[in-house]
Amino acid sequence: MARLSIIALGLLYGLSNILGVVADTTTLTDPAIDGTIDLGFPSVNITAILAEAENELGVNGTITDNLPDDGYGAPGTTITARDIEKLQELRKRTFGNSKGIFGAIACLSLKIIFPTKTATPGSSNYNSWNNPSFWSATTYMTPTCVFRPTSVDDVSLAMQLIFISQSDFNVVGGGHSAIKGWANTEDGVLIILSGLTGVKVKSGYAEVSAGERWGNVFTVLDQHKLMALGGRMSPVGVPGLVLGGGISYLTNQHGFVADQVKNFQVVLANGWVVNANAVANADLFRALKGGSSNFGIVTRIDLHTWPCPKGVYSGQLYFSDTRDYPKMFDAVYKYHTVGALTDVQSHLISAFVYVQIPGLGGMHMGAFTAFRTISDSETNPGPGPALQEIVDLNPTVKSSSTLKVRPYGSQAIELGSGDVRGLRQDMRDFSVYADKQLYIDLFQIWNSTMTVKHGAKTGFMGTIAFQPITTKAIAAGGLRGGNSLGLEGNTKTMAIINLTHQWLDPTHDKEILASLDEVMTKSIALAKARGLHHRYYYLNYAHKDSNPICGYGRASVDRLKKVSRFYDPCGVFQSRVPGGFKIPEPSSCPI
Ligand SMILES: Cc1cc2nc3c(=O)[nH]c(=O)nc-3n(C[C@H](O)[C@H](O)[C@H](O)COP(=O)(O)OP(=O)(O)OC[C@H]3O[C@@H](n4cnc5c(N)ncnc54)[C@H](O)[C@@H]3O)c2cc1C
Numbered sequence: 001m002a003r004l005s006i007i008a009l010g011l012l013y014g015l016s017n018i019l020g021v022v023a024d025t026t027t028l029t030d031p032a033i034d035g036t037i038d039l040g041f042p043s044v045n046i047t048a049i050l051a052e053a054e055n056e057l058g059v060n061g062t063i064t065d066n067l068p069d070d071g072y073g074a075p076g077t078t079i080t081a082r083d084i085e086k087l088q089e090l091r092k093r094t095f096g097n098s099k100g101i102f103g104a105i106a107c108l109s110l111k112i113i114f115p116t117k118t119a120t121p122g123s124s125n126y127n128s129w130n131n132p133s134f135w136s137a138t139t140y141m142t143p144t145c146v147f148r149p150t151s152v153d154d155v156s157l158a159m160q161l162i163f164i165s166q167s168d169f170n171v172v173g174g175g176h177s178a179i180k181g182w183a184n185t186e187d188g189v190l191i192i193l194s195g196l197t198g199v200k201v202k203s204g205y206a207e208v209s210a211g212e213r214w215g216n217v218f219t220v221l222d223q224h225k226l227m228a229l230g231g232r233m234s235p236v237g238v239p240g241l242v243l244g245g246g247i248s249y250l251t252n253q254h255g256f257v258a259d260q261v262k263n264f265q266v267v268l269a270n271g272w273v274v275n276a277n278a279v280a281n282a283d284l285f286r287a288l289k290g291g292s293s294n295f296g297i298v299t300r301i302d303l304h305t306w307p308c309p310k311g312v313y314s315g316q317l318y319f320s321d322t323r324d325y326p327k328m329f330d331a332v333y334k335y336h337t338v339g340a341l342t343d344v345q346s347h348l349i350s351a352f353v354y355v356q357i358p359g360l361g362g363m364h365m366g367a368f369t370a371f372r373t374i375s376d377s378e379t380n381p382g383p384g385p386a387l388q389e390i391v392d393l394n395p396t397v398k399s400s401s402t403l404k405v406r407p408y409g410s411q412a413i414e415l416g417s418g419d420v421r422g423l424r425q426d427m428r429d430f431s432v433y434a435d436k437q438l439y440i441d442l443f444q445i446w447n448s449t450m451t452v453k454h455g456a457k458t459g460f461m462g463t464i465a466f467q468p469i470t471t472k473a474i475a476a477g478g479l480r481g482g483n484s485l486g487l488e489g490n491t492k493t494m495a496i497i498n499l500t501h502q503w504l505d506p507t508h509d510k511e512i513l514a515s516l517d518e519v520m521t522k523s524i525a526l527a528k529a530r531g532l533h534h535r536y537y538y539l540n541y542a543h544k545d546s547n548p549i550c551g552y553g554r555a556s557v558d559r560l561k562k563v564s565r566f567y568d569p570c571g572v573f574q575s576r577v578p579g580g581f582k583i584p585e586p587s588s589c590p591i
Helices: 002-019 046-057 081-099 101-113 124-129 152-165 212-225 238-243 282-288 322-342 384-391 395-399 408-416 436-454 471-479 506-529 554-567
Strands: 145-147 171-172 191-193 199-201 204-207 261-267 273-277 297-304 312-319 346-357 361-373 404-406 424-433 461-469 496-503
Touching: 046 101, 046 145, 046 152, 046 191, 046 471, 081 101, 081 171, 081 436, 101 145, 101 152, 101 191, 124 145, 152 461, 191 312, 204 212, 204 471, 212 238, 212 408, 238 297, 273 282, 282 554, 297 424, 312 395, 312 408, 322 346, 322 361, 322 436, 322 471, 346 384, 346 436, 361 408, 404 408, 424 506, 436 461, 436 506, 496 506
Parallel strands: 145 191, 171 191
Antiparallel strands: 199 204, 204 297, 261 273, 261 297, 312 361, 312 404, 346 361, 346 461, 424 496, 461 496
């Protein structure tokens, strides 16, 4: 333990060198950890492990000859800016000649230290951990190895090893990103977080390990009659959703899910474990609220909780008669601009779906979820005035809905039960200011481009959903110290327009994706022409070319850049994690 503390301090010293500050004055502090890392592997000497891996691969000295003279991982080790530069030069040189050697060294080293937690292609663990981690078949890849840690110490040690070995890597939480390479990598180490589990209920908050999915989080909270902000479908992963912002059933009242995080436990690029909260590393704390995978591997997220003694009133409503659509758009618009503000306990998912049903053909459907928390004083729970118009739209739909009083988590579980993995999926979005006619016209663009052209394809399902973000929701985030999303200046309701599509046959990828590009181009052009376009792209739904972090605005991007330089001075998460939305140059982003 003492030796590892010295290593940790050595890393801090190295970090401080790069930053041009001395360790005493750096703000990188963590009162809970006292600058020590309890790795649980006191006899690990990283240099020796790397040398063993190099030897087995017949590439002796590739990394180890370039390590500091006193060896990395030996007592009293420090790593300086010059050492890191040397390693980066080495990476450039070697990568040109022999791509993949760093990944091979990192993987073999991990296999030596963690034989049961590291798997290589062809093994049964590789097969059962790799592709099954992902929601969409479009994201399958073949990493050099997969590493499945079961503790923060595992992540910390693995990260030190990856840091020094110069390998590429990526991290997957619940695997619900639909973008290839965003939570996966072709070369190097894929860190799969599904072994980091546990939801611990504390006073006023819950500690949620990063391998959890929302269904289990809510099930545990329900046992304590508590609720927390989280995803609206049970199988979705916790970390990706929170790090991109997170839209919850409670968003109208409490803001984005990230706004209601009390603390992030993060493993930095050099393996150092820190907490980020309102007191410790507060700049990192704010950056993580929307900054995605740019700063470290989040291993635990502590979420604020609220009592939910009477459960919630919620359920699904399916409108299959398109003659109801004009009334529905009217009600949705009213909800976005009035109801979502006057009754913040309510929430509405308004999705317009086209689905291909075997034997029956294609059909349009409004798939709405109406939700409302029940306050202590309520004796007759119901949808409340804000959602009443939606619920009353069509009496047949109302009578066949699943609306009822239920535990908080049960709505996410009901919606999540329809989630299918392993199909071809695409998600993308853009934002507009709330406007009824624009909603109708965006629906028409989508309908004529997607359902008319592709609706008959096997397994096709397309959705356009309208998600309000109100000024009250944004203000709730401000009360918790703000986030990275750059929405503070909003003066009226905006709506995230989310397009989600699935299909079966990979040979249809090209034409479906081309049509989706067309929908985006036409829709954004229309919104701009009417002065209703908003620069924001919700990162968790965004298309890979959307550059959502730029959409946060220059001031936010500037902050993110500074935080990245401080906590990841070698730019490991910018250059060695091949996918994910990176932090752009602030000057290239809108003000
Ligand atoms: C069916 C479905 C329902 C959804 N419902 C909602 C909803 O109700 N509300 C909402 O806001 N969004 C929703 N989303 C979008 C969702 O937020 C994103 O798909 C999000 O990425 C899911 O998180 P994940 O952990 O599963 O992601 P992953 O695919 O595992 O990861 C996404 C990104 O985060 C990074 N990452 C993951 N874990 C970590 C970590 N621990 N540390 C650092 N980086 C990490 C990955 O490298 C990747 O870049 C939904 C998506 C789907 C497919």
